[in-house]
Amino acid sequence: MKTKCCSDPAVLNLWYAIAAIDELESDHSYHTTLLEENLKFKVDGNGNPSVRVVNSIPPGKTIGLKQGEEEAELPATVAYGYIWTSLGEPENELFSIPEYEESDRRNMNAATVGVHTSAPRAIENFLDMGHFPFVHSNILGAEPHTEVREYEVEVLQNENEIVATKCVFYQPKAATTSSEGADVEYLYRVPHPFCSILYKSSPVDESRMDVIALFVQPVSEEKVRAHMLLSILDTDNDNSVIGQFQQMIFGQDKPILENQVPKKLPLGSRAETSIRADKSAITYRRWLSAMGVKYGVLSATS
Amino acid sequence: MKLYNYELSANCYKVRLLMSLIGIEWENITVDYYPGREHKSEWFLKLNPLGQLPLIEDDGFILRDSHAILVFLATKFDDTGKWYPTQNAEVLGEIAQWLGFADSLNSTAGSARLHDGLFIECDIDSCRSGAHRLMRILDEHLWFQEKQNNMWICSHSNPTIADIACFPSIMLSEEGGISRIDYPAIRRWCDRVRRIPNFIVIPGIFAAGPDINCENTGS
Structure with a gap:
């Protein structure tokens, strides 16, 4: 077997979402790139996935694919509506999102979008509330309500997961179901270096929360496919309306993400100036350093 | 007027932008x-057999192709005649x-963006x-236009639908890995387009800040 492009065990042994099941025809072969390796995958009629590495295709090329030299099958599983695979040997089970199983939720892939950025930059942007009024003006935030109020961040040692709680932000249109602006409560989980789950108060049921998860598939160190899972309470809107709303939000983030320099996330504490509102980001960077993640980051020591 | 629309489509954005500019x-x-x-899908192919967006329906009149729609809207609804000056052959x-x-x-x-x-x-x-x-061709053209005190693509004192038609693909080019760093005249023109009154954005484009050069001359 040829040497893998990515040699970072902290990243190789993770599970990655590569495609939304609903968007695939059964028994049809698809291609994608994960950590610079070209993969070929499909689901059979019973919904069972299979994923293989294909060596003969130059990375990034999707035109004119010929039958390639195929390698051994990779681990593959289905979770939260996506095919997940790994180029290494995943040690842990995939993190759990219990809400996904609740029968009255709408579960869907809002979209899979390609972005010229690193996976950790995409996650860090997802955790940031400070940009809401400026980047998502009059939707997820509005001037003059720009203050990021005090919130709490901790690393749960048993689960090896970051949790940010007590985040409250004024949002003019928090979701497709919003009828007016409201203070919205947020909770963030980061259970995987390149996956994050956001919980936000549901406009239709104040005792429950909508779930929006970002599963980032690193194509290379500076290019990703971002899969956006929604598990929300919305009985009024069509899937396409809900999906387009999230695509619009993500489309606003795109130029910000693609213009960050450097594209890799610097882990050194003095590389970028942080403010109090960046508490989640600081914890996230330290957590990646502690896990020894090298891919898509600029290490503190380098 | 109905617009069959996809929010992230650059061609739909051309039409939304002109509709906002004209009102x-x-x-x-x-x-x-x-x-x-x-x-x-079957229902949309019945409206447009090419299967492309955008498409408009105005009082039963159906028109596809973003540039055809720009011509139609400017001719029918722009009373000032500046966006598509039908009396000016050149x-x-x-x-x-x-x-x-x-x-x-x-x-x-x-x-490349898609x-x-x-x-x-x-x-x-x-x-x-x-x-x-x-x-490169557009950048050079705009540079010569500026030298003749012409701030827009065509030889006209106002922006025309030609500016609206070219703007989205240019302004969203970085999403396709195409940098505008080597095209300074294009970048200045993009700022001017973004300062036209009633300009609206598409996800991926932000409104321009105030024109610093103008402010300096004023003070």
């Missing part, structure tokens, strides 16, 4: 272009020429090099 009210019919591929000729150029931008810079963002297949290397070739 035309319209009704949104969302077509789930991605990931739903609704523009290839400018109309120039507009037609640059609408063709905007089609080429769509099939190069526009395709390839990188939404995984729609194309020969990405030739799209990017084709876009750079066109942007």
Whole structure:
């Protein structure tokens, strides 16, 4: 077997979402790139996935694919509506999102979008509330309500997961179901270096929360496919309306993400100036350093 | 006026932008272009056999093709006649020429953006090099225009639909991995377009800040 492009065990042994099941025809072969390796995958009629590495295709090329030299099958599983695979040997089970199983939720892939950025930059942007009024003006935030109020961040040692709680932000249109602006409560989980789950108060049921998860598939160190899972309470809107709303939000983030320099996330504490509102980001960077993640980051020591 | 619309489509944005600039009210019919591929669905193909967005329906009149729609809207609804000056043969000729150029931008810079963002297949290397070739030509053209105190694509004192047709693919080019750093006249023109009164954005484009040069001259 040829040497893998990515040699970072902290990243190789993770599970990655590569495609939304609903968007695939059964028994049809698809291609994608994960950590610079070209993969070929499909689901059979019973919904069972299979994923293989294909060596003969130059990375990034999707035109004119010929039958390639195929390698051994990779681990593959289905979770939260996506095919997940790994180029290494995943040690842990995939993190759990219990809400996904609740029968009255709408579960869907809002979209899979390609972005010229690193996976950790995409996650860090997802955790940031400070940009809401400026980047998502009059939707997820509005001037003059720009203050990021005090919130709490901790690393749960048993689960090896970051949790940010007590985040409250004024949002003019928090979701497709919003009828007016409201203070919205947020909770963030980061259970995987390149996956994050956001919980936000549901406009239709104040005792429950909508779930929006970002599963980032690193194509290379500076290019990703971002899969956006929604598990929300919305009985009024069509899937396409809900999906387009999230695509619009993500489309606003795109130029910000693609213009960050450097594209890799610097882990050194003095590389970028942080403010109090960046508490989640600081914890996230330290957590990646502690896990020894090298891919898509600029290490503190380098 | 109904617009069959996909929020992230650069060609739909051209139409939304001109409608905002002229002040035309319209009704949104969302077509789930991605990931739903609704523009290839049976019901939409009946309206447009090419399976392309945008498409408008005005009082029973159906029109497809973003540039055709710009011509129609400006001619019918712009009382000032500045966006498509029908009495000026030279400018109309120039507009037609640059609408063709905007089609080429769509099939190069526009395709590269759809390839990188939404995984729609194309020969990405030739799209990017084709876009750079066109942007060099446009940059040089705009530089000479500026030297003659002309701030827009055509020889006209106001922006025309040619500016609207070229703007989205250019301004969204970085999503397709095409940098505008080498095209300073294009970047200045993009700022001018973003400062036209009633300018609206598409996700991926932000409104321009105040014009610092103008402020300096004023103080």
